[in-house]
Amino acid sequence: MNSPVGIDAAAFAGPHACLDLADLAAARGVDPDKFVLGLGQRRMAIASPCEDTVTLAVDAGRRALAAFDIDPAEIGTLIVGTETGVDHSKPVAVYVHELLGLDARCRTFETKHACYGAMAGLTASMDWIAAGRARGRKALVIASDIARYGLGTPGEPTQGAGAVALVVADRPRLLTVDPATIGDYTRQVMDFWRPLYSKVAFADGHYSIQCYLDALVGARADAVGEGAALLDELAACLYHVPFVKMAKKAHQRHLEIERGAPLDRDSDADRQALAASLSSRVEPWLTLNAEIGNIYTGSLFLSLIDLLRQAAERFSGRTVSLFSYGSGCGATFCLGEITGTAAQWASALDPSEDLARRYRLNIEDYERLVRDGEQADTAESLDPTSYGLSDGLFYVGTVDHQRRYVESRAER
Numbered sequence: 001m002n003s004p005v006g007i008d009a010a011a012f013a014g015p016h017a018c019l020d021l022a023d024l025a026a027a028r029g030v031d032p033d034k035f036v037l038g039l040g041q042r043r044m045a046i047a048s049p050c051e052d053t054v055t056l057a058v059d060a061g062r063r064a065l066a067a068f069d070i071d072p073a074e075i076g077t078l079i080v081g082t083e084t085g086v087d088h089s090k091p092v093a094v095y096v097h098e099l100l101g102l103d104a105r106c107r108t109f110e111t112k113h114a115c116y117g118a119m120a121g122l123t124a125s126m127d128w129i130a131a132g133r134a135r136g137r138k139a140l141v142i143a144s145d146i147a148r149y150g151l152g153t154p155g156e157p158t159q160g161a162g163a164v165a166l167v168v169a170d171r172p173r174l175l176t177v178d179p180a181t182i183g184d185y186t187r188q189v190m191d192f193w194r195p196l197y198s199k200v201a202f203a204d205g206h207y208s209i210q211c212y213l214d215a216l217v218g219a220r221a222d223a224v225g226e227g228a229a230l231l232d233e234l235a236a237c238l239y240h241v242p243f244v245k246m247a248k249k250a251h252q253r254h255l256e257i258e259r260g261a262p263l264d265r266d267s268d269a270d271r272q273a274l275a276a277s278l279s280s281r282v283e284p285w286l287t288l289n290a291e292i293g294n295i296y297t298g299s300l301f302l303s304l305i306d307l308l309r310q311a312a313e314r315f316s317g318r319t320v321s322l323f324s325y326g327s328g329c330g331a332t333f334c335l336g337e338i339t340g341t342a343a344q345w346a347s348a349l350d351p352s353e354d355l356a357r358r359y360r361l362n363i364e365d366y367e368r369l370v371r372d373g374e375q376a377d378t379a380e381s382l383d384p385t386s387y388g389l390s391d392g393l394f395y396v397g398t399v400d401h402q403r404r405y406v407e408s409r410a411e412r
């Protein structure tokens, strides 16, 4: 029998600045309750022009390897899942491979399917291990994205930026994933897309919500069968989180799938059943997403980090569901089990100190970052200090059509 495979290590890394959604609402003349209660978001992480998909991915990868004491030589596959590539041809992953100091005997590639790329990487890595190709090595899967919508559009309050690194291995320390429970769903839809000429995404917002919910029904049915009752045995349900309210809508649909009928909004019993299920299985693991916003491929795994940092001990040995949705659209639903060792890593996984240190932008600063970001790919020289950045790896401009990255350390 094969040994269990799954997530052995994880880490989040985000940009240095954020915008409060109440400030965005005031600037756009919108009731702040629409963004804070209606969408469920408090803040969104905002990347400066010197922070891109590569720098965020490297930061997350370094954190995961260091915190879980993994030698870069142990990595035999590197996959970066992203919607926000930096080149039409050259993958983000190959920059990350060099900057993390990985071995040349490592297969390296980028996956794209809107927000689904990291789940594609996770399942491909599991297959690589199950096929016997890993020869004792581990896979590093990094979800890295910057979610950009146009200023003043309905999507604007659902932006965000950040990366989640996952190390995938046999006998994992955090979460085992049962390959027999992985179910998939694909359908060609125009719910969200980003043409080659555009920095910002386009979305048919309300239709995209419908497509997401249809994909949940389809992928769950493929995973466990249409009539299967699951929720009673699940400690937690994790979803792709473009905004917090979306995960709650997904969970309502999950309940409706199980009971085989829609909930009745006018029924106290139905409202209470939904509220109880949300408060025990979903809402507690959405606090990081509410602070960071949509990080596309990493959003589901950010919610997993939130769960592990808070409840790994309580849920040791318990089953959780994971649902990844990528517009366009592709989706996967699967089940995982929290390992007995996961609780030891709860504080290593917790990004809250970094989040508390973030610089809070005012609306003028935010709009300047957006404007500068539009020119960043063709700028010859960018100065990280002009964006208040001192420590870290930064993108500093494109010379001879080649992106330049610099490691910077503040003098102390």
Ligand code: CAA
Binding pocket: 031, 033, 034, 035, 037, 038, 039, 114, 115, 154, 155, 156, 157, 158, 191, 192, 203, 204, 205, 206, 208, 209, 212, 240, 241, 242, 243, 245, 246, 294, 296, 325, 326, 327
């Ligand atoms: N107080 C409290 N709540 C309020 C409110 C107020 N003053 N005003 C409005 N609301 C509520 C609304 O009732 C609504 O809640 P319900 O959905 O529960 O009814 C919520 O706030 C949002 O209001 P609207 O639907 O009117 O908002 P909108 O039309 O301006 O935009 C959106 C919402 C369509 C999600 C938009 O933000 C968008 O297009 N986002 C990008 C696309 C997206 O994230 N889609 C998600 C599925 S696709 C996916 O998951 C892939 C991905 O990552 C992109």
